[in-house]
Amino acid sequence: MNTTIATSSAAPAASTFQHLQSAHCESGVITSLLRHEGLPITEAMVFGLTSALSFCYFPFVKINQLPLISYRMTPRYILNGIRRLLRVPLRYETFRAPADGTRRLDELLARGRPVGLQGSVYFLPYFPVNMRFHFNAHNLIAYGRDSATGEYLISDPVFNTPTRSAPDAFERARFVRGALAPRGLIYHIDGAIPDKDIAQVVPLLRAAIRKNAFMMLWMPIPCVGTPGIRLLASRVRRLPAQKQPDFCRRFAGHIVRMQEEVGTGGAGFRFLYAAFLQEAAVLLNKPALHELSLELTAIGDEWRVFATHAARQNKGRAPLDPPALAATLATLSAKERLFFKKLWKAV
Amino acid sequence: MRPDEVPSQSATIYEGATKAAYVVGPDGRYTIVPNGGDEAEVAVTEEAVAWFGQMAEAARLRALAGETSPLEYHMYRQRMDVPTLAQATGFWRITVRRHLRPAVFAKLPRKKLERHAIAMGIADPEQLRSIPA
Numbered sequence: 001m002n003t004t005i006a007t008s009s010a011a012p013a014a015s016t017f018q019h020l021q022s023a024h025c026e027s028g029v030i031t032s033l034l035r036h037e038g039l040p041i042t043e044a045m046v047f048g049l050t051s052a053l054s055f056c057y058f059p060f061v062k063i064n065q066l067p068l069i070s071y072r073m074t075p076r077y078i079l080n081g082i083r084r085l086l087r088v089p090l091r092y093e094t095f096r097a098p099a100d101g102t103r104r105l106d107e108l109l110a111r112g113r114p115v116g117l118q119g120s121v122y123f124l125p126y127f128p129v130n131m132r133f134h135f136n137a138h139n140l141i142a143y144g145r146d147s148a149t150g151e152y153l154i155s156d157p158v159f160n161t162p163t164r165s166a167p168d169a170f171e172r173a174r175f176v177r178g179a180l181a182p183r184g185l186i187y188h189i190d191g192a193i194p195d196k197d198i199a200q201v202v203p204l205l206r207a208a209i210r211k212n213a214f215m216m217l218w219m220p221i222p223c224v225g226t227p228g229i230r231l232l233a234s235r236v237r238r239l240p241a242q243k244q245p246d247f248c249r250r251f252a253g254h255i256v257r258m259q260e261e262v263g264t265g266g267a268g269f270r271f272l273y274a275a276f277l278q279e280a281a282v283l284l285n286k287p288a289l290h291e292l293s294l295e296l297t298a299i300g301d302e303w304r305v306f307a308t309h310a311a312r313q314n315k316g317r318a319p320l321d322p323p324a325l326a327a328t329l330a331t332l333s334a335k336e337r338l339f340f341k342k343l344w345k346a347v
Numbered sequence: 348m349r350p351d352e353v354p355s356q357s358a359t360i361y362e363g364a365t366k367a368a369y370v371v372g373p374d375g376r377y378t379i380v381p382n383g384g385d386e387a388e389v390a391v392t393e394e395a396v397a398w399f400g401q402m403a404e405a406a407r408l409r410a411l412a413g414e415t416s417p418l419e420y421h422m423y424r425q426r427m428d429v430p431t432l433a434q435a436t437g438f439w440r441i442t443v444r445r446h447l448r449p450a451v452f453a454k455l456p457r458k459k460l461e462r463h464a465i466a467m468g469i470a471d472p473e474q475l476r477s478i479p480a
Contacts, residue, residue: 021379023367044369044377064398064428122426123468128362130396134431160365160381172468178434250398253391260388263366265379266348271369275377297371301348304387311387314394 023265028157048276050081071268101184253314267300416452
């Protein structure tokens with residue numbers, strides 16, 4: 001990484017900021033911001049270091065009548081993790097009035113700071129129409145403003161190229177109300193980061209991996225981790241007896257959407273975490289972690305097969321068969337349980 | 348996942364964009380390749396969009412028949428349902444459901460209509476009163 005950009009307080013970020021495509025928005029944004037400050041970290045490392053892999057099935061939280069299913073931890077978990085673990089002076093600001101939020105954003109951009117921010121996918125104009133849903137906790141970076149048109153220069157980590165947004169639509173996306181309302185949240189690295197050497201993560205890795213394994217195995221609530229997958233399996237199994245076929249179809253599609261469509265890098269972040277394990281294997285000099293990475297990749301491939309079946313049933317290309325899907329989920333739960341136990345022992 | 352299992356060509360619904368996929372290369376190491384959207388993710392996204400379309404169409408027919416208010420049609424058209432709209436407007440769910448009754452909706456004050464319009468990102472609140480025939 002170019003280290004001169006670390007002190008870019010006077011130079012406009014627009015000229016030096018490097019767009020980086022990532023699988024997941026939150027890990028992608030913080031990776032880009034850290035790299036801009038001169039810390040050569042990868043998205044997979046950020047994701048693994050903050051123990052962000054998870055599985056949650058919350059039947060009592062409904063999104064368009066369907067339960068909340070997530071393959072990762074809650075929003076801002078990664079940001080908070082990086083702030084704590086790497087002692088990064090990451091500063092959050094939220095605003096009551098949209099005008100204040102816009103003024104502060106412009107001020108930071110004028111100083112040449114790339115700014116991470118939260119917005120609604122539905123109102124971001126550069127999103128393809130069919131990818132727009134009312135999800136308010138999307139993360140992206142603004143790194144400048146076009147003085148001629150007033151458009152914001154945007155680096156959205158989910159997309160392959162930098163993009164732009166008109167100011168009014170942008171303000172709209174940042175100040176939507178509703179679940180996970182962003183309240184104009186912006187965050188930026190305010191000051192020098194204490195250590196620009198990637199070696200600093202080495203002593204943190206063991207605890208990070210163990211924490212993640214712990215959360216997947218032994219959380220005292222049945223909705224989280226591998227027990228959560230099992231719980232979802234039993235729910236899917238009981239579906240046909242309780243609900244209309246149409247609802248069963250939507251349920252199957254919903255699981256897949258949360259797993260594949262919403263920027264996970266494939267198989268609900270399993271591949272992303274496997275990539276992290278490979279990096280950790282090198283840094284810790286533990287070949288066992290490399291083996292485990294391949295094992296997680298195999299589990300991820302099974303998630304992908306599950307997704308293909310579920311998606312076909314969702315689309316009506318294959319006959320609806322919730323018990324078969326449930327059986328696959330139960331198998332996956334058992335396999336992940338074994339896997340994370342091994343991972344716990346390996347570090 | 349191997350690189351050849353990911354379609355690099357952007358699917359129609361992604362409008363030329365590609366996402367990032369983590370794949371294991373021939374050397375056994377992870378790399379990132381462009382993902383244009385494979386069969387599963389494209390199918391479920393299309394279905395999710397289509398569901399809102401079906402709900403909107405059903406609501407439109409019922410609104411034309413006077414069984415529901417035009418608000419329900421616009422709600423689904425903007426990919427919302429009652430809980431989403433309630434959260435985005437700050438109305439209680441029961442209030443939003445009341446607004447779906449034609450008689451209540453007809454007398455809805457401009458101010459409340461504006462709250463719905465803002466939540467849905469519709470510039471002209473009066474548009475909420477209309478339904479395409």
